[in-house]
Amino acid sequence: MATTLTNKDFKSDQEVRWCPGCGDYAILNSVQNVFPKLGIPREKFVVVSGIGCASRFPYYMDTYGFHTIHGRAPAVATGVKMANPELSVWVVSGDGDALSIGGNHLIHAMRRNVDIKVLMFNNRIYGLTKGQASPASELGKKTKSTPMGSADAPFNPLAIALGANARFVARSVDIMAGHLRVVLEAAARHKGSAFVEIFQNCNIFNDKAFDAWTEKDVRDDRMVSLDPGEPIVFGKEKNRGIALDCLEPKVVSFDGDVPDEVLRWDPSRTDPTLSFMMAHLDDRPNFPLPIGIFRQVDEPTYEQRVHEQIETAQSKRGKGDLQGLLASGNTWVV
Amino acid sequence: MATTLTNKDFKSDQEVRWCPGCGDYAILNSVQNVFPKLGIPREKFVVVSGIGCASRFPYYMDTYGFHTIHGRAPAVATGVKMANPELSVWVVSGDGDALSIGGNHLIHAMRRNVDIKVLMFNNRIYGLTKGQASPASELGKKTKSTPMGSADAPFNPLAIALGANARFVARSVDIMAGHLRVVLEAAARHKGSAFVEIFQNCNIFNDKAFDAWTEKDVRDDRMVSLDPGEPIVFGKEKNRGIALDCLEPKVVSFDGDVPDEVLRWDPSRTDPTLSFMMAHLDDRPNFPLPIGIFRQVDEPTYEQRVHEQIETAQSKRGKGDLQGLLASGNTWVV
Amino acid sequence: MGTADSGTMKDPSTKTELPSVVIRLAGDSGDGMQLTGTQFTTSTALSGHDLATLPDFPAEIRAPAGTMNGVSGYQIQFAGTDVHTPGDSPDVLVAMNPAALRANVGDLVRNALVLVNVDSFKPKDLAKAGYENNPLEDGSLSGYRVIEVELTRLTRQAVDDLGLDTRSADRCKNFFALGMMFWLFERPMEPTEKWLREKFANRELILEANLRALKAGWAYCEATEVFAERYVVPRAAAEPGTYRNISGNTATALGLLAAAERSDLQLFYGSYPITPASDVLHEVAKYKEFGAVSFQAEDEISAVAAAIGASYAGSLGTTCTSGPGMALKAEAMGLATMVELPLVVCNIQRGGPSTGLPTKTEQADLLQSLFGRPSETPTPVVAAATPSDCFAMAYEAARIAVRSMTPVIFLSDGYLANGAEPWRIPNVEDLPDIPVPQPNPENFLPYLREPETLARPWARPGTPGMEHRVGGLEKEDGTGNVSYTAENHERMVHLRAEKIQKIADYIPEQSVDGPDSGELLVVGWGSTYGAITGAVEHARREGLSVSHAHIRYLNPFPKNLGDVLSSYRKVLIPEMNLGQLALLLRGMYGIETESFTKVQGKPFTEAEVFTKIREMAS
């Protein structure tokens, strides 16, 4: 049974074919480490993806897997989950796949609260098609398709997800295996749609895109993790925290104990405003970039509601009798 | 010239064909009253729409008009505006057109900050196809396509727009002509993408959907208008206001002068958090539903940036010489 | 009412026998003509007549009341047996207002019966309809038998003491008119009474008013001499069985549901509303007690993608749309071809291109069905011939999809979708078997094929030990692994084509109505069935030798089709497009064809096809 599974059980026989050094390897590893812990039998996992480097993911997982078409994975996954709510359905997508061509399916899956886990590998570039700007690329970025710099202001992926009322929203980093696993496990255990942005280095077309935040020596000062129930504290010395000055977040420095004014993080507030504020925290100069769990709110899932209607109909009207249905309404005999 | 235009100049020769009593008539009227005030010559207006009852709008406006296909109006309008930034480009869309099939184009136009004005007529139903649920329909709503009630949690359209970083976001009501005109004029004068949700009654398939808020006798107590620079005050007696209790908005009642703690509305904050909070204000029991201007932030538009690149290239490299380009690179003569 | 033009005023007790009658009910969108038509149809069906109907909605949302754009019509033809179309020209017209008269009078047979509501022929009504003079007075209707009835006044009178407001009272006048039609053709009123009681169970006043109007209409005919005679249409014996009346869209929904039941699969129906396909969604959404999952997606791409996901998970994934939506599904259908999963895509065709004529009919998506996807993406196509045939062919589409593990296109059109006819209800057990390709646990490979059909096995997520990956990249035969080799690609392209061709092994051969060789074969597909059948029968009555082959399986074609086609000197192909089937048959069988086209948003009439047949056969 599930409890005896190990990460090896989730490695398929296909050779992993990303560029050496690609951040996708680390994420694959983390996922393969988290899946065996979930107490779900292997055959119940389905990994659905779109098109892109990230989207080759299912081939490397020894689960059921479906490499679909560009941008449509959330829609396909919605069908999978509605058809069989027993399955644990995961979507792996790139920033182009999820936010560019697939933006609409993503936000609709979120608003419906379909119980699928969307992992968006954000490398802020189109990898598979060799280096064009993505909707996550910075304004002014020079790429093959934007030789004088991108003129498109990018999305804030977490803001999009929160705007669509995603009930679970989180962010982590490819190379922060420990943090990533905690986030993935929380997503897996959450009942409802989950959106997880994972910073992922594309060492070929957008190398070091996240180093300014994620490099070991700056990480503690430039990022802060939102951990449910914990005060929002950061800094190498863990001596700074985020407080709220009514309308504005502020950084408070302290010695010793964490002062009370430092926010104790609660991602389960129904109102998404504070999560939304956190998604924009790093727009402010000198504020850290938050990772961790931005939102986690319980609500019945879409497929639950759909199947409850079926059960209600069956308990009220009995299980459907096809012959009766065909012959319903006004009939006559010849 | 523009200054001498009147609303008659914007009425086309086509008979207006919405159901008698439809809220679309009032909105058409308001638009025809606002356009002549903008100081823009008639031939510079372009009204682009998708498909739906609302989308028949361009036929009734004596401007350039383009009734395109379902959901794609923001994309078509983006092309129009990029091709000719001199034009005043308006998109008219229904809640299905804009949020269901067209959701992705909408959010991308917003993030890019294309200077187009999107008017979304929200009747919370599919009118033209005769009464199916839309992504703005309430959970549990019974329609032709949801006989046991809709199982889809709806979008909060303003939250979607704010999540996509729309720089101008507002809401008004079909029958509140004065309010609507103020909002439309502000949208028109704002340079950049604008999203305006307009509550619109579909008396055939979703009659009185907004009456609980917009009926004359409850309106003052159940809605509050966000007006730039003004305190957020509501109630028949104008004796209640919205204040912030740090993380939570609260209602303060008062006699006489508006107390200082009542928020003075400033839609021009770059950080969208407070706008986002206002978009969810009415999720709280006993809070009014805000209308008015939720956000209004200046930033260079997409088409400006694109055309600036062209100008830079031309001033650096001179206006393109086609013969020279054809013969560029390594050539040889035979 | 073939003999209508011989009719003269007679004693009211006189009954005239007619072989068939065509009635058109016309009024403003708000006058409830569709409802009146449906009630007349039900009653007629219950009388055991064969029939065909044609609703004709205005294209506008709600045009201003009383204008030509606002006219809504409903036509029915009924006869003792073998009705093929709703009829070319009405024998009876009910016109609720001048616009309804003006819009329809040109279509009538000579001496047709025209019942008008004189109360709505006021000068402003006439002006709205664009009449300069009152047609009831200017002699322009002299070729017809006009019956003027004060429908509004009489209806108000009938409901007088109920204390209804005028607007509500006036809303009942269609039932008054219906009562008159019931009297005229001796239809039973009970089905309508029963329907009213159910519909207005909680609104007693409205119920009572409508019942009174209905009965008052009947009584008015009984009491006065408004009609000179009553008409009787004798019934011939139809095939024994239990019958009901069914529209194409309902039949489509039931066909899919039946296929799910018989294959023991859960029906998953993903769809996005679009005219004229939305009613299939509305219908399926009702089948919750059958476990059918209906999903209103955010767009057509999501609808088909979710259906593919559902099929992948083990459901019978289906989706339904029309023109613009069909275009959007092409990419995902290619995915279904590559991953070889069952999928039924219903296309209820409408007038195009682009948004076109959304409420009108057309059959111009045939070549798109065959070729409208990038690369070599062979896709089976079936088409229904009549409203009730939608049941059979939707079922067939699902049977093929499951048996051969492939997307299948089912074609219907606006005319079939909204039209209705009596349907002999089949026995569920008599429906063809639907074998589901099962994986072999001993020897599982995702692309190991059944030799007969070349179908791959369907291993559903949740099955231990069969974990595997599928996707849109070219697959290695057998393992299903990604493969870029030249040889494998060529093999797979041919295999996919062959798999579709092999469907011809288990679908019926092409049947022919009429001599199996000779001078002229009329070949049709889809909703032209009725008009062609009627025209061919007519031609035979005139002594012409004509056969009719109606193709319901359009890809692959039945195996014998080439032989059938080459057995006649001439082949006539009437189509509601610019000659799509004709091009295809020429390209595939190298035969000469005569293409006969009509692209007007409305079906062929029997007369049009007959005239063409006569021209070619002589």
Add this chain to the structure above:
Amino acid sequence: MGTADSGTMKDPSTKTELPSVVIRLAGDSGDGMQLTGTQFTTSTALSGHDLATLPDFPAEIRAPAGTMNGVSGYQIQFAGTDVHTPGDSPDVLVAMNPAALRANVGDLVRNALVLVNVDSFKPKDLAKAGYENNPLEDGSLSGYRVIEVELTRLTRQAVDDLGLDTRSADRCKNFFALGMMFWLFERPMEPTEKWLREKFANRELILEANLRALKAGWAYCEATEVFAERYVVPRAAAEPGTYRNISGNTATALGLLAAAERSDLQLFYGSYPITPASDVLHEVAKYKEFGAVSFQAEDEISAVAAAIGASYAGSLGTTCTSGPGMALKAEAMGLATMVELPLVVCNIQRGGPSTGLPTKTEQADLLQSLFGRPSETPTPVVAAATPSDCFAMAYEAARIAVRSMTPVIFLSDGYLANGAEPWRIPNVEDLPDIPVPQPNPENFLPYLREPETLARPWARPGTPGMEHRVGGLEKEDGTGNVSYTAENHERMVHLRAEKIQKIADYIPEQSVDGPDSGELLVVGWGSTYGAITGAVEHARREGLSVSHAHIRYLNPFPKNLGDVLSSYRKVLIPEMNLGQLALLLRGMYGIETESFTKVQGKPFTEAEVFTKIREMAS
């Protein structure tokens, strides 16, 4: 190197004349083979040779180094004149590692020259490539002239004193090999030196290292007797003019830009990246000083919709994609048909269905181009025959789009897109005129047509007094108002079809290479041009009477095409699909055709087509 098999080791000063040579450079993705190939091509072009090239990327992102999946190849054929294809079988192979050898050795001519980097033939390299024995030692290469060079060691030596790390030093070894090839075929090194100086202007060390490697390769051949002889390929006189080397995708971009210039319109290019079309976007994005607006849309639907919006506003709206993206554009293309606005849709075809073989070539979207939209949506289609012809045909697509106010599909494919050939640079003024249908201010109606072309006038927003509305609903002829009448719809459906047919009045007639009647006509379209031309020339040399018609205008066909086809007893149609043009020509002209297909993701060889011709002609 037709005479390669006669070669024996000779004095190094010996020069052998060859009519043509085929070289393939193969190595790991990281070995820079595409770059090496491009440099060799440039140098060859500048020597005045005719040539054709074929890059062959691995489909994987980056496969593990040294494996078969990671092999990247680049092939070039050059000759004095008239090179039609990159060649069937290489005369020379450069193999940077065992996988490159193993993947390519099977394609070589007998006695081909094989240059290998022996330094990379260590046991672990051999294992990665799947070799059990060392092919350099087991005699399996005895049919070839193998030249073993210690490329790695020699390169390291050449850059030794620069103090580079080993990895960077090893990166230069492709330039060492290039130097050797330059020596062998007497190519000038200056163009590559110049290119290196520009490319590494800011990275002096790398520049120096590459220059040294290049020269060391040359010097190594000069100094040692590694090659027994040098080869000279004499040049024949080409048409006088200025030439450059051009790939299909660059030519496509330039063709669109030229059409915009000549019609005095702003070029609007809306696109979403997709292999193999992305390079057209990258190219257009560079033309900012020409005022060209390039828009990377959120998806293909937005790309085409924005292009339509731009056309509506008065720009030349264009878009470009491949397979999956093409499917997504169908709905919007129907809108462009209805509103009659210019639009160019470029489809750089690739292997399908679905995601298929994204980096491989195919020409299986022909029927989709013609029929892949709902309803009757006639759309002109043109196809380029060679890389440089992409310029001419993209220009033609735009000319037709503007002149006839219609969407037009331009077809290219992966083979043309990435392949390159010398192009005689045209004079901009000599390009055909592009008349823009102007509205008449005296008598403006949005759907008033020019009688010759049936084009409607293009009144742009911003023009005072011409405010009007267009849209996807059926239009009334003339006014452009919405119309649902049957007669108007039928008229418009025919008008739209006729408008497209009338394009045949102003496109060139079908030309034929060879006798204008006779036994055998080979009909091709698109990128099969080279292979067919070569094969036909070959057949003629063998005394067979064969003609070749290459169709560049696929809808409408040139007016004389029917006559051309019926002038031959047999018609052979080679296609990289399952016979799409063949089906179409049979359907349209009722002729018999012999379809000859290859669907392997790679082009026909001359030999394949020749063999088929010989079989049919005898």
